[in-house]
Amino acid sequence: MSYVIEMNGIRKEFPGIVANDNITLQVKKGEIHALLGENGAGKSTLMNVLFGLYQPEKGEIKVRGEKVNITDPNEANRLGIGMVHQHFMLVEKFNVTENIILGSEPTKGGRINLKKAAKEVAEISKRYGLSVDPYAKVEDISVGMQQRAEILKTLYRGADILIFDEPTAVLTPQEIKELMGIMKTLVAEGKSIIMITHKLKEIKAICDRCTVIRRGVGIGTVDVADTDTQQLANMMVGREVNFKVDKTPAEPKETVLSVKDLTVKDSRGIEMVKSLNLSIRSGEIVGLAGVEGNGQSELIEAITGLKKAESGSIELKGKTLSGLSPRKVTESGIGHIPEDRHKLGLVLNFTVGENIGLQTYYKEPLSKYSILNYKALYEKAEELIKDYDVRTPSAHTQARALSGGNQQKAIIAREVDRSPELLIAAQPTRGLDVGAIETIHKRLIKERDKGRAVLLMSLELDEVLNVSDRIAVIYDGEIVDIVEASETNEQQLGLLMAGGKAKAGESE
Incomplete structure (x- = not known):
């Protein structure tokens, strides 16, 4: 059997950790090959070795049967290997074409020939059904379109072996469907795809073979x-x-959160939350279901003090939260697992221990007389790292060095450990594997059973249905209905999320 890619006996070490231990991966031409594993299992590391970002300590790589030494990504490109990274490598202020040609710009008379490049980009885009505007500015296009720009970047450089690193982690269900269509078109054209993932449903839907790490x-x-x-x-x-x-x-039991007639505008001054009403009681999980961009993010930002409301009231156990700073909101008894872990959940250059202490570092026992007690901070962090199975070489490792899933576990450990009256979990399992998802769902239910109130916002309908007790459906900035999770299904929720009406008697 001849393989388009062979990685034999690959070993990759980092200080204090063996990320890849004698791994073999063999990929056939024209297949979609899944690379499956838990967060931190070593999937991305193995692909970074194939793409020339890391050099292995042991092992050999063959491309189309020839033994190769991939010293850097340029060498990988030369061999026809392209990588679409989980966190996109795009310059936001540049347009799509400028990003695609970056580093391999076509020139005419010593000047960059942008017109020629844009024409090529449009042709490739059309051929593979990517439909991307070559002149659109990256900062103005959706996440799904940014990913297509990344795919185009690899195709422009002539890649016929494409590595997708967690390609669906940041996409909406509709964009995921479209991406799968694009991947099928690529393999039909003779390309080979390696897809790093931990989403089993997607593996079953699109992959031919699967290697597990x-x-x-x-x-x-x-x-x-x-x-x-x-x-x-x-x-x-x-x-x-x-x-x-x-x-x-x-x-x-009693009402913990009461939101009345809340109106919130976004940064452009557009009303995203419109006279919204919602209440959550102690001992229940309320799921917030809606298509992305219907006001759920702005609602959570207003509750947590990250965004000022235009009008209306937010009360926690009868005490008003309106106008309070995020720290004061937190101290009132709210825990917040934010949907964007990098922008709002972590300081990436801080250690894991420092990130775990972010909400309590200024209080005893972590501080005394405004002096931080690092010994106490790291002892507490080590305890939570163990409890929440955060896989990190140590509490002193920088947060940016962890896999996305382990970064998420560190945030969840920090927020849940304080056992707040109200726990807001926004996309808490985004980018996590099934084992970690199971653990986090159990944690949310444990908090509920302790008598806490939980607000779960997720774009995964099966998660909302599985974990929630009641489900509030948000559409165009308003709660259109509240249904019992045990009495509804994906079809009914989908109808409500699209602005349709539920059958009479099925709302609260």
Whole structure:
């Protein structure tokens, strides 16, 4: 059997950690090959070795049967290997074409021939059904379109082996569907794709074969058609994974959060939340379901003090939160797992320990007389790292060095540990594997069972249905209905999310 890519016995070490331990990966021409593993299993590291960003300590790489030494990404490009990174490598102020040609600009008379490049970009875009405007500014286009620009960048450089690193992590369900269509077009044209993922549904929908890595070690390669999602999950995590959340019926008591007639504008002055009303009681999880961009982010920013409301009131156990700073809101008894972990959840250049202490560093026992007690800070961090299975070489490691999923676990550890009266979890499992998702769902239910109120905002409908007790559907800045999770389904929620009406008697 001849393979388009062969990675044999790859070993990659970092200080204090073996990220890849004797891993073998073999990819056939014209297939979509999944690379599956938990957060921090070593998937991205292995692909960064293939793309020339890292040099392995041991092992060999063959491309189309020839042994190669990939010293840097330019060499990978020369061999026809392109990589679409999870966090896009785009210059926001440049347009799509300028980003695509960056580093390999076509020139005419010593000047960059942007017109020629834009024409080529438009042709490639049309050929693969990418439909991207070559002159659109990156900062003005959607995340899905930015990803297409990244795909175009690899195709422009002549790649026929494409690596996608968690390609659906930041996409809406519609964009995911479109991306899958694009990937199928690419392989139909003779390209080969390696897809780093931990989303089992997507592997079953689009992949031919799947190689599983667990804690840096290769577990095996299977044909996707012959393997069910439960088997894949067990291979990935090394134990039985329960996809259904075990929980007893909620026993809600007093109202914890009361939002009345709330109106919030975005940075452009457009009303995103319109006279919205919502209440959450202790001992219940209320899911907030809606298509992205319908005001859910602005609602959460207003509750947490990150955005000033135009009008209306927000009360926590009868005390008004309106006008309070984010710290005062936090101290009032709110925990916030933000939807953008890099912008709002972490200081990436701080250590994991410092990030875990961000909400309590100025209080005893972490501080005394305004002097930080680093020993106490790191002792507390080590305890939470262990409790929440944050996989990091140590509490002193920079947060940016962790995988996305482990960064998320560190934020969840920090927010849940304070056991706030109201826990707001916005996209808490975005970018997490099934094992970590199961753990986080259990944590949310544990908080509920302690008598806390939980607001869960997620774009994953099965997550909202699985974890919530009641579901509030937001459309065009208003709560259009509130339904019992046990009495609804994806179809009904989808109808409400699109601005339709539920059947009479199904709202609160």
